[in-house]
Amino acid sequence: MILGILGVGHLASAILAGLVRSGITDTILLSPRGKAVEIAARYGLEVCRDARDLVVRADVVLLAVRPADAASAVAGLPWRTGQVVVSVCAGVPLGDLPVAPARLSRAMPLTAAEINASPTIFFPDIPEARQLVERIGPAMALRSEQEFEVATVNAAIYGWAQDLIRRSAEWCTQQGTDPQTMRQLVAQTFVAAGRLIAEKDQSMEAMLTELVTPGGITELGLQVLADRGQPQAWQAACEAVLSKLTAEPA
Numbered sequence: 630m631i632l633g634i635l636g637v638g639h640l641a642s643a644i645l646a647g648l649v650r651s652g653i654t655d656t657i658l659l660s661p662r663g664k665a666v667e668i669a670a671r672y673g674l675e676v677c678r679d680a681r682d683l684v685v686r687a688d689v690v691l692l693a694v695r696p697a698d699a700a701s702a703v704a705g706l707p708w709r710t711g712q713v714v715v716s717v718c719a720g721v722p723l724g725d726l727p728v729a730p731a732r733l734s735r736a737m738p739l740t741a742a743e744i745n746a747s748p749t750i751f752f753p754d755i756p757e758a759r760q761l762v763e764r765i766g767p768a769m770a771l772r773s774e775q776e777f778e779v780a781t782v783n784a785a786i787y788g789w790a791q792d793l794i795r796r797s798a799e800w801c802t803q804q805g806t807d808p809q810t811m812r813q814l815v816a817q818t819f820v821a822a823g824r825l826i827a828e829k830d831q832s833m834e835a836m837l838t839e840l841v842t843p844g845g846i847t848e849l850g851l852q853v854l855a856d857r858g859q860p861q862a863w864q865a866a867c868e869a870v871l872s873k874l875t876a877e878p879a
C-alpha cells in the first residue's frame with residue numbers, strides 16, 4: 630500500500646510521527662509545500678513533484694490542508710476507483726470534496742497522534758481509513774456525518790483540557806511548588822480522570838456522587854465554579870464551536 634499525504638503541516642507532522650512509531654512499513658509519499666522537505670529528511674520519505682503526481686501514485690491519500698483550501702486542493706486531480714481519501718479537515722463536509730470515484734472518509738485526529746494516543750473519530754467506516762487511524766490511537770467509527778460534526782467539538786475540548794492543565798500547574802507554581810513536578814502531577818491527574826471514566830462501566834453520575842464528599846474540597850470547588858458560570862460557560866463554548874463547524878465557509 631502506498632500512503633500519500635496531501636498537506637504537510639502541523640497535524641500531518643503529528644500523524645506521521647505516530648505512523649512511524651507504530652512501525653508502518655507502507656511507502657509514504659508527501660506533497661510539496663509546508664513542512665514537506667523537513668519531514669521528508671527526518672523520516673527518509675519522498676516528496677512528490679506535485680499533488681497530481683501524489684494522487685497518481687498513492688492508494689490511500691490523507692488530506693490535511695487547512696479547511697478553506699480543502700476543496701481546491703483535491704479538485705481536478707486524477708482520482709480513481711479503488712483509491713481511498715481520508716480527510717482530516719475540520720468542518721469540511723464529504724459533499725464538498727470532489728474525489729469521486731475514490732471513496733472518502735472523514736477523520737478527526739488529535740495531535741496526541743504523535744504518541745499513538747489520539748482517540749480518532751471517523752465516518753464512514755471504510756476499512757482503509759480504519760487501518761490508518763488505528764495506528765495513531767483508539768479508532769471510533771461514528772454513525773452519521775451529523776454525529777461526526779458534533780463529535781468534532783471534542784477536538785477543541787482537547788485544547789481546552791490542555792489549557793486547564795497549564796493554568797492549574799501555573800497556579801500551583803505561583804504558590805511556590807516545583808514547576809516540573811506540578812506539570813507532571815496535573816497532567817497525570819487529567820490522564821487518571823479520563824482513564825477511570827473510559828475504563829469503568831459505572832455511570833459517570835454515580836462515579837461523581839461517590840467522589841464528591843458532602844462538605845469536602847471537590848464540592849467546594851464545584852460550587853465556586855458554578856457561582857462563576859460553570860457549566861454554562863463550557864456548554865456555550867461547545868455551542869460556539871459547533872456553529873462554526875457547521876457554518877457555510879466564507
Ligand SMILES: NC(=O)c1ccc[n+]([C@@H]2O[C@H](COP(=O)([O-])OP(=O)(O)OC[C@H]3O[C@@H](n4cnc5c(N)ncnc54)[C@H](OP(=O)(O)O)[C@@H]3O)[C@@H](O)[C@H]2O)c1
Binds near residue numbers: 637693694701737
Ligand atoms: N492542528 C490540529 O491540531 C488539527 C487537529 C485536527 C484536525 N486538523 C485539521 O487538519 C488540517 C491541517 O491543519 P494544520 O494545523 O496541520 O494546518 P497547517 O499547519 O497550516 O498545514 C496545512 C498544510 O497544507 C499545505 N497546503 C495547502 N494547500 C495545499 C495544496 N493544494 N497542496 C499541498 N499542500 C497544501 C500548507 O502549505 P503552505 O504552508 O505552503 O500553505 C500547509 O503546510 C486542517 O484542515 C485542520 O482542520 C488540525
